[in-house]
Amino acid sequence: MSGGAKLPVRVAEVVQVNDLIKRFRFVTRDGSPMPAFSGGSHTVVEMDDHGTRRLNPYSIMSDPADSSGYEISVRRDDVGRGGSLYLHNHVTPGMEMVISHPVNLFPLDTRAKKYLMFAGGIGITPFLSQIAQLSHHGGRFELHYSARSRALGAYMDRLTAAHPDRVHCYFDEEDQRIDLPRILANQPIGTHLYVCGPKGMINWVLDTARAAGWPEPALHHEEFLAPPVGDAFTVQLAATGKTITVAPAQSLLEAIEAAGVDAPYLCRGGACGQCETRVIACDGTIQHNDHWLTDEDRAEGQKIMPCVSRFAGKHLSIDR
Amino acid sequence: MSKTEFPPSIRSRPVYADLEPRPGRSHVAVADGEGAEAIVEMLDKAADRPAMLAALHILYAPGPNGTDQWDSLQALGAAQCFRAPTIPTLLPRLGRVVADAHMGTQFYLAGTEGLIGQAERDIMATGFPHAAIQKEHRGSTVRRMQCVHCKGITENVATDPFKCSHCGLWLFVRDHYSRRLAAFQGVNIDAEDKGEIPEPVVRFT
Ligand code: FES
Numbered sequence: 027m028s029g030g031a032k033l034p035v036r037v038a039e040v041v042q043v044n045d046l047i048k049r050f051r052f053v054t055r056d057g058s059p060m061p062a063f064s065g066g067s068h069t070v071v072e073m074d075d076h077g078t079r080r081l082n083p084y085s086i087m088s089d090p091a092d093s094s095g096y097e098i099s100v101r102r103d104d105v106g107r108g109g110s111l112y113l114h115n116h117v118t119p120g121m122e123m124v125i126s127h128p129v130n131l132f133p134l135d136t137r138a139k140k141y142l143m144f145a146g147g148i149g150i151t152p153f154l155s156q157i158a159q160l161s162h163h164g165g166r167f168e169l170h171y172s173a174r175s176r177a178l179g180a181y182m183d184r185l186t187a188a189h190p191d192r193v194h195c196y197f198d199e200e201d202q203r204i205d206l207p208r209i210l211a212n213q214p215i216g217t218h219l220y221v222c223g224p225k226g227m228i229n230w231v232l233d234t235a236r237a238a239g240w241p242e243p244a245l246h247h248e249e250f251l252a253p254p255v256g257d258a259f260t261v262q263l264a265a266t267g268k269t270i271t272v273a274p275a276q277s278l279l280e281a282i283e284a285a286g287v288d289a290p291y292l293c294r295g296g297a298c299g300q301c302e303t304r305v306i307a308c309d310g311t312i313q314h315n316d317h318w319l320t321d322e323d324r325a326e327g328q329k330i331m332p333c334v335s336r337f338a339g340k341h342l343s344i345d346r
Numbered sequence: 347m348s349k350t351e352f353p354p355s356i357r358s359r360p361v362y363a364d365l366e367p368r369p370g371r372s373h374v375a376v377a378d379g380e381g382a383e384a385i386v387e388m389l390d391k392a393a394d395r396p397a398m399l400a401a402l403h404i405l406y407a408p409g410p411n412g413t414d415q416w417d418s419l420q421a422l423g424a425a426q427c428f429r430a431p432t433i434p435t436l437l438p439r440l441g442r443v444v445a446d447a448h449m450g451t452q453f454y455l456a457g458t459e460g461l462i463g464q465a466e467r468d469i470m471a472t473g474f475p476h477a478a479i480q481k482e483h484r485g486s487t488v489r490r491m492q493c494v495h496c497k498g499i500t501e502n503v504a505t506d507p508f509k510c511s512h513c514g515l516w517l518f519v520r521d522h523y524s525r526r527l528a529a530f531q532g533v534n535i536d537a538e539d540k541g542e543i544p545e546p547v548v549r550f551t
Contacts, residue, residue: 139473211371215447216473239370239450241478 032072033061037121038095047148047180048114049099051088052125059093063128065156066248069096070126070294075112079280082109083250083295085151085222086128087181089158096125099180101148106252107275129292132222132248134159139216141167144204144231146223147174150181152248153222157189170204172196172227206231210238221247250295253277254315256336262343263287264306278332282346289332289346296334303330303344310339348380348484359521360459362483367392370452373402374443375424376465378433379409380485381457382419388454389422399424403443407436409458410502411486411551433461437468444469456482460490460501463528476525487550492529493517499529505546507535516543 039051052069054060063086073080088097103110117123132152134141141160143153150171160167169189173179175197185193196202210219219240221231228247235245255275262269263282272281279301282289292300296316305312305328314324316331323329330337330344352361365388367373375385385404392398402424408414408431416429430436453469455462462481470476488502498512506519510532517532524531536542 135473137470137473211448211450213449214472215444215449215451215469217449218473237369239368239452241475243475243477244449 031127033069033125033127035096035123035125037117037119037123040117040119043099043180044178046102046178047099048102049087049097050113050117051095051097052123053095055122060096061127062093063090063096063155064130064133065090065159066132066134066152067128067130067155068132068152068250068293069098069128070292071098071109071113072124072126073109073112075108075116078108078276079283080107080109080112081126081280081291081294082252083293085132085155085248087151087154090155091158091162096128099148099151103252107255109252129298131293131298132220132246134165134220135218135244135246137216138218138244139166139214140218141165142209142213142217142219143167143169143171144219144221144223144227145169145171146227147172147178148180149221149223149227149248151222153220154181154185156220157185161188167192168209169193170196170209172198172202172204172223175199206234207238210235210240218244218246222249225249248297249317250293250297251315251317251334252295253280253334254336256313257338259337259339259342261337262307262341263346264343265346272336277334278330278336282332287346291333294333296331299331301331301333303332303346304328305330305342306345307341307343308337308339309341310337312337312342348383350483350487352483355521358523360463360481360523360525362462362481364388365454365456365480365482367398368452368480371401371450372447373398373452373454374405374440374447375402375454375456376405376436376440376461377419377455378407378436378457378461378485379411379413380415381409381455381461381482382406382415384456384482384484385454386418386422401425404428405430405436405440405443407431407433407461409485410460410488413485433464436461437464440465440468444472444474453479454482455479457484458486458488459483460488460528463490463523463525467526467528470525489519489550490529491517491519491532492524492527493532495534499527500532503532504548504550506549507543507546508532519549 035052038053041049068083084098086096270285292298299318313336315334403426491503493510496513500511515534518535520531522531
């Protein structure tokens with residue numbers, strides 16, 4: 027089945043962390059242990075949002091050593107497509123849900139001597155499981171975590187209490203900025219850099235590190251894109267002979283699935299490459315929203331990533 | 347000419363490229379024998395040669411064929427320039443340099459495969475990505491071989507097959523390379539038919 031094996035789970039706990047963030051704990055329905063995962067993994071949560079099927083990826087933030095459940099933290103996005111609103115407004119303890127087995131697109135490179143981490147806002151979640159994992163073997167890390175305000179700095183208390191000398195917090199509201207050049211200059215050889223947060227932050231961190239001579243294989247980032255909302259468009263599925271219309275708040279992948287066609291995916295956020303699909307005919311413009319295809323791929327126009335990308339024009343036919 | 351074109355082989359066989367100056371806060375160049383020429387040529391390509399020299403640490407040993415181009419390196423005027431009599435005496439110094447290095451350091455290795463491989467092994471042991479270490483082969487093509495049977499290393503192997511300097515088995519020289527051991531693999535050539543040992547041919551000079 028596309029997207030890998032499913033895990034039937036029960037919601038064990040829902041906790042309001044701050045004004046914008048809720049934490050959800052999932053356990054197996056039969057009390058058996060959850061499948062093992064490594065720090066940085068995510069799970070895709072399936073939702074039946076009043077007839078619309080949503081599958082959104084969320085980083086697992088709990089300790090990989092805890093096999094009794096997975097925890098995710100979800101930031102409410104009032105203008106998004108509704109996945110986070112559904113979780114915030116409708117998911118309550120005791121509910122049965124289906125999630126995917128964990129997939130790790132942001133794993134710790136275990137050869138590193140030290141991990142230098144940069145988190146922005148809700149981008150803290152993969153680091154929580156990674157730091158838990160590192161703490162078990164005494165792995166060296168240094169976390170720089172920026173949030174809009176003290177009230178919105180989720181899990182800062184927990185992190186600074188456990189690792190007072192390794193966690194550094196910054197607040198936009200108080201005009202505190204990460205002194206990136208100084209931090210980058212002080213890292214021992216063999217340090218790997220990890221960044222997760224808003225796009226602007228990721229680009230700033232990576233570009234500054236590259237300019238300072240950090241090599242590409244030591245730079246790691248993760249950014250899940252929510253499928254953007256856009257205009258409706260029509261697509262011909264050449265392999266199955268169907269023609270479908272993608273609604274404004276629906277992704278192409280979701281529309282393919284809604285038509286009963288099985289399509290591959292893993293992250294549903296434009297990062298993993300699993301959903302790559304061949305373009306058979308295109309009279310118009312593909313709106314590439316993924317981080318997977320290269321500029322050359324885009325110029326050739328032979329591929330599309332249905333989990334996040336859209337189309338505008340007369341005719342699009344894809345191999346699905 | 348000190349450059350060798352290695353014929354295409356299995357994926358395991360290391361390949362090399364010309365050293366290119368890269369931006370960095372410091373630079374470590376390790377070379378033996380004719381590898382000195384690669385360091386000199388790389389510096390000729392530097393956009394800001396004085397700045398690169400001011401942040402450059404060179405470690406050098408003569409090659410296994412006796413080539414000693416120390417003078418050409420010393421004349422460059424790098425911030426630090428160290429000469430060791432042999433590779434085994436160069437490596438402890440490299441270990442110290444690497445232990446004190448910070449991210450933003452660029453590594454340039456040039457010379458024989460034995461020097462390049464051992465320096466790469468020691469640098470990547472810190473967690474620094476091996477793919478980010480630049481390597482340019484120059485000079486002698488003799489090989490550093492591990493006997494897959496007794497695990498002993500024989501340095502500067504010139505013939506194929508060759509006799510393991512530890513256990514005495516006759517070994518066939520494979521292109522199968524171990525980055526962790528910094529050695530090609532030697533496999534017993536007469537394991538099936540004892541005593542049927544082809545005449546050793548000089549393949550590496
Ligand atoms: S599902 Fe991962 S890139 Fe589309």
